Amino acid sequence: MGTSSGKRCNRGADAGVHGWWRGWWVPGVGRRPVLPLALVCALFALACSPPARSGRPNIVILVSDDQDFEHFGFAGHPLVNAPTIDTLAAEGVRFDFCFVPMSRCRPAQAALLSGQWPHQSGVYYNVGATHIDPDASLANRLSAVGYRCFGEGKFWEFDPRLMGFENYTIRNYETFGRLGQAHLFEWLESLDPATPFFLWWAPELPHVPHDPPERFLDAIDPAAIPIPGYVAPDRVEEYRTLERKSLAMVSWLDETIAELRAELESLGLLDDTLFLFLVDNGWANGLPSKGTAFDKGLRTPAIFTWPEEIPGGSVHDELISAVDLYATLLDYGGATPLPSCMGRSLRPLIEGRPFTPREALFGGIYLQRPPDGWADPTRDLVALWARTKRYKYILYLQDVHEAEDARLHIQANACDYPERDRGDEDLFDLEADPEELNNLAGDPQLAAKKAELRQRVLEWWRETGGGDLSVPAD
Numbered sequence: 084m085g086t087s088s089g090k091r092c093n094r095g096a097d098a099g100v101h102g103w104w105r106g107w108w109v110p111g112v113g114r115r116p117v118l119p120l121a122l123v124c125a126l127f128a129l130a131c132s133p134p135a136r137s138g139r140p141n142i143v144i145l146v147s148d149d150q151d152f153e154h155f156g157f158a159g160h161p162l163v164n165a166p167t168i169d170t171l172a173a174e175g176v177r178f179d180f181c182f183v184p185m186s187r188c189r190p191a192q193a194a195l196l197s198g199q200w201p202h203q204s205g206v207y208y209n210v211g212a213t214h215i216d217p218d219a220s221l222a223n224r225l226s227a228v229g230y231r232c233f234g235e236g237k238f239w240e241f242d243p244r245l246m247g248f249e250n251y252t253i254r255n256y257e258t259f260g261r262l263g264q265a266h267l268f269e270w271l272e273s274l275d276p277a278t279p280f281f282l283w284w285a286p287e288l289p290h291v292p293h294d295p296p297e298r299f300l301d302a303i304d305p306a307a308i309p310i311p312g313y314v315a316p317d318r319v320e321e322y323r324t325l326e327r328k329s330l331a332m333v334s335w336l337d338e339t340i341a342e343l344r345a346e347l348e349s350l351g352l353l354d355d356t357l358f359l360f361l362v363d364n365g366w367a368n369g370l371p372s373k374g375t376a377f378d379k380g381l382r383t384p385a386i387f388t389w390p391e392e393i394p395g396g397s398v399h400d401e402l403i404s405a406v407d408l409y410a411t412l413l414d415y416g417g418a419t420p421l422p423s424c425m426g427r428s429l430r431p432l433i434e435g436r437p438f439t440p441r442e443a444l445f446g447g448i449y450l451q452r453p454p455d456g457w458a459d460p461t462r463d464l465v466a467l468w469a470r471t472k473r474y475k476y477i478l479y480l481q482d483v484h485e486a487e488d489a490r491l492h493i494q495a496n497a498c499d500y501p502e503r504d505r506g507d508e509d510l511f512d513l514e515a516d517p518e519e520l521n522n523l524a525g526d527p528q529l530a531a532k533k534a535e536l537r538q539r540v541l542e543w544w545r546e547t548g549g550g551d552l553s554v555p556a557d
Contacts, residue, residue, distance in 0.1 A: 139279050139417050140357035140389055146285035147336055148188060148237060149366035149373060152382045154333050162303055162330055165337035167344065171360055174395040175388030176433045181403045183364055184446035186373055186380030189239040191363040191405060196221045198409035198424035202447060202460035202549050210452040214241040221409060222247030224418040225281045235259045235267045236285035260286025260339040268346050276351065286339055289332030299331035313518055314369045314497060322497040325368045357389040357415055359408060366494060370518060371501045373494035376448045376468035376477045377519050387433055401440040402472065403429060443471045445543040451492040461550030465491065469540040475519060476536035477509040480552065506555030508533065
């Protein structure tokens with residue numbers, strides 16, 4: 084019985100796996116061996132496995148909407164409960180000094196999606212008809228090299244399908260995240276694991292309305308909220324109330340990110356996914372933020388996380404821009420940016436290779452919307468800003484008055500409005516004054532530094548295609 088059974092096994096092996104080993108002769112033995120069943124199964128699984136993706140990851144951009152750059156546990160805030168974002172930071176590479184070129188949602192996102200400065204793309208406002216160049220669109224560039232592209236949440240540009248996304252429901256920012264992510268998860272579950280995907284993930288969180296579930300508010304003791312010294316005594320209670328809601332909204336954002344990561348893990352896609360986390364523009368209580376040239380409006384952390392390929396735990400203090408994030412993602416995706424891209428890939432820096440950092444960053448602050456319905460960044464430029472590691476310089480080209488705030492829509496919660504006249508200048512020593520409270524523009528000892536930064540930002544404007552400006556006398 085044993086011999087007969089063995090012959091049946093040999094005949095079965097001859098007939099299976101396409102009989103590929105038939106006629107295999109082992110010198111000195113003169114007979115065909117019987118392959119172990121485990122080896123046969125392993126070879127069959129290898130033959131049927133999806134093709135390799137040549138090291139290209141899935142790419143997910145996690146866009147936080149209106150968040151203080153200090154509202155993070157990894158930044159040292161004692162009351163922020165955002166363990167998922169903290170995990171991304173711990174497992175990834177963190178850039179603490181990333182800046183968007185304009186402190187408003189749409190122009191910041193347009194720079195990230197196009198790799199261009201706002202005055203180049205024409206998208207420098209939240210409300211208007213101009214859109215980024217579809218050929219430059221991050222999704223179109225990745226789609227051209229084989230990525231499937233999908234988006235959910237806040238997206239301002241023209242028909243998302245023209246911009247390279249599969250779905251036109253991308254603008255569901257008022258419900259996405261707040262009411263779940265079922266539509267996105269259905270798409271993820273339909274994916275072929277052999278094909279990389281790009282996901283634009285942008286819920287309107289922690290953006291207003293600040294109406295978090297009660298469980299997040301209950302977790303924050305108002306009395307424990309630290310009160311910065313720049314908050315006026317008569318505004319402490321206002322600050323505390325607003326800050327509690329803001330912190331709770333960050334927890335809500337974190338929970339939605341955790342849900343996404345859990346879904347990707349359940350589908351076996353998490354390990355092959357590169358995450359980029361950033362904030363599209365700042366939001367602050369106690370200091371002017373959104374709509375201004377201050378760090379509270381422009382600064383965001385940027386976190387790249389891909390544990391399978393990127394060693395985590397490093398923190399960088401180089402000055403980087405949203406346009407650099409665009410170039411970096413295209414680099415990891417194996418796509419080529421257009422010559423119009425103003426960014427530089429951070430991949431060498433992330434991977435520990437030589438990299439020459441920027442000495443300074445530049446940008447502009449604009450009106451909330453074009454006054455005549457058509458875009459003209461030169462006409463609508465309110466201020467130019469320059470930032471080095473130590474200094475911030477701002478040149479005001481239009482009046483900034485609270486009585487005219489409908490033109491600017493500046494965010495100033497529990498603090499004074501940043502009134503300025505055309506021709507005013509700000510200069511801050513960020514080492515001594517990180518909150519930008521002490522304007523040193525009139526200090527004769529810093530006159531040369533002020534003149535240098537003024538000249539450099541005006542040169543940047545001209546060299547990057549900005550129109551002729553009517554510049555106030557120095």
